[in-house]
Amino acid sequence: MRRPHSRLLAPATALLLATACGVEHADTGASVPVPRATVTDPPVDGVRITSVTVPTVSPTPSVTPDGVHADRLPGDSGISAAYQVSNDGDRALTYTVLFDFTTDTGAVMANRKVTVRGVGPGRSTSGTVALGALAPGASPVTRVKVAEVTRVPADEAPSEAGACPSSGVRLWADDGDAAMGLRVVGLHLENCGKRDYALDGYPRLSLLDDDLAPVDGIRVLHGGAAVATGTGLDVPPAPLVLRPGETALSGLVWRNTTLAGTAVNVPYVRVLAKPGAAPVTVTPNLDLGTTGKLGVGAWRRADR
Template identity: 75%
Template sequence: MRRPHPCLLAPAAVLLLATACGTEHADPAGGADSTGGAGAAVPAPRAIVTDPPVDGVRVTSVTLPTASPSPAASLGSVHADRLHGDSGISAAYQVGNDGDEAMTYTVFFAFTTDTGEVMGNKKVTVSGVAAGGSRNGTVDLGVLAPGASPVTRVKVQRVTKVPAAEAPSETGACPASGLRLWADDGDAAMGLRVVGLHLENCGKRDCALDGYPRLSLLDENREPVDGIRIRHGGAAIASGTGFDDPPAPLTLKPGESARSGLVWRNTTLAGTAVNVPYVRVVAKPGARPVTVTPELDLGTTGQLGVGAWKRADG
């Protein structure tokens, strides 16, 4: 069972139709084409948005197409050309970095109804936004599920950001280190959490591993989190997670991969629950650190298990 992402509970900027109440204003580009013939295609209606940013990310407009007209449509009818099955719903956004180093942002968008019911989610990664700079983009909903209610709003649910030099990379150009490291979405069952760490040798030299990834736990400001015991082996938290084996030396040739895992429980008893959004991972001594975002909801357990590196097919 896939673990529900905690970002779904975070507050966010909201996008409304131009006809709704709020700070949105009709975009002139979204009106009917008064010079075209019957059924002339024009840009879909947009709503300009002036809501404040969420962690440096703001949505600037939302596009919600009208239905396509029939061949006998009257002069001035509006429709949006799009691929078969595609909803044509999208939102334009801007990512602004007011920090002093380049950052990579991961932004979670929700496409909702007037009442806030989520009809679709999208995740966008914006890499290497320079210090003091900004980046613009567009996120498309794509296909809307059959029977879904009309989407009238789009919101930024959550933003995570890590230094660009420490950003995980599952695809794309091979990092200068020759090692590609990332975390998966994880699984959850009965309060047990397991998130996989994946390491690929995308370089040209062999990579020797022997032991466990080195972990640093960081809060929302990427400052160290104290008081959490990091225990070796998944069995220190629960058996049967697949990360119980003791460490053994292995060599990854170019193109080969290894995996480890983070294991914890979210039990909350007496005390204050601890949440750790960021984990800085060093695959082996001397390797470049990579910061992943597994969203550790550690409850009051005070401990996290980490598995030894093993071959990805082992």
Template identity: 65%
Template sequence: MRRPAPLLLPALAVCLLLTACGTERAGTQDNGPGAAGPPPRTQVTDPGIDGVRITAVTLPAASPSPSRRGGVRAEPFPAVPADSGISAAYEVTNEGTEALTYTILFSFTTSSGEVMDNQRETVRAVGPGKTVRGTVKLGGPAPGPSPVTRVKVSKVTKVPADEAPAEAGDCPSSGIRVTADEGDAAMGLRVVGLHLENCGTGAYTVNGYPLLELLDDAREPVDGVRILQGSGEITTGAGPDEPPRPVTLKPGEKATASLVWRNTTDFGTPVNVPYVRVRAKAGAAPVTVTHHLDLGTTGKLGVRPWKRAEE
């Protein structure tokens, strides 16, 4: 009598029946004990600066080391995080009587106070008596346990909302956009560029120098600083002084000027100017930039005239 052949299961069925096939579906969630939850969020009691304070900080937990299973190290390709996972919740309270736009410098520090990174946030048009909340994140992934343990408010500047530089892509009702760049510094010489863009629908003409008001922390005029037309009295390193010429900008065209000074400190009290109120020409709407000019004890600031921006 012929004996029946043994039943052979397909390899796929064997893998489904056995628990030791050693494969997992990508993205499978493990909700059992030890599964990773959201990063811990710690509430913060912070008096803040000028109405800006940190209310909570989120720091990711350290990632576990790869485990060994059956004598073979499991080393899957790590997923690159979209960001570091480090963030801070903050709130801005305007205790003044007019709408303000805030520029805030946040510092991400270690437990010893070492600054690992800075992030700058702009909070626009906070009404009087109003509170606006937001979140600032540490840019870029931070592999391994992060040394950052604290986020603090390092510096706050605030200007009337209708004098704040326009956000990129927005055009003020004046039809011109005035901004300041980050500037350049070498051997004590400082140069900050002013940029004028005609974002309106008609031609716009300037002829001469930007008109400036230097303001202190309370946005009151700063005394004792001469504003010079040209930079030759300060340095020849910014190029020769040229006489102002009319510049007519068609829609979309740009012009530049510059502020030039030295931060030399000799006898006397150094002068720092946190705010500069700029008018492109007489009668133009003011724009207040917050570059923090460290004028030292020189008592002078050079202004170069508007010229057409190079393409």
């Protein structure tokens, strides 16, 4: 049961690019200029789209100066958007951005997630996100918008792949599962270093708001049974040692029940694998409702 992501597909502050930023057509192998209007919509948490490319249905391959044809791959829509990420904060941040590819009416046909690492304070960086293949039968995509942005300190960004962090371990959260208001998100830890890594007990958690400030009033309880039975997070804590290449699992469990009071949403969780470990900030987007509690499982060795 996969955690639903309707919030990722819901309309957000849209940058209506087809009319606001101009469209580059690839039917002649060169850009066809379109008048550009001023973009009135503000960036979404420091991320804005600067242009969008929507080729015609049957584009003519472009030719490079050396005579090589720059054909698109079979099935590639050729649709892409250029974006800019600007950090107006006082520390380096890593951004994860969800881009929605939509029709003229705003219906989302696909989305793509991009991680932009280590944008320094006061700095900007640019990039391009491509749609790739569009699902058969999908309506034409003409616009791209920033649907969601998360930002974590660059030195606390989760790392599922790539170079091993200086701590010698990777830690990240998965997309999670959901059913009937129950949420379960896995925490994964891999020893990617060259030395054994010892664990004993539960991850240490700090709940953070949109500004990465502490969220008070939520009880963090040990074990899944504190929230619901059958979550798989009730294994008693026990010492374990991960050899290089081995992994461990924990997890977060909560309900989004809303009764009397104000619902609480916690976008970020700072995780310490154990006391003294390097912090990693993950983005499980805890929709805690009015329950006021979050369960966390003990570290256990991952099944091979």
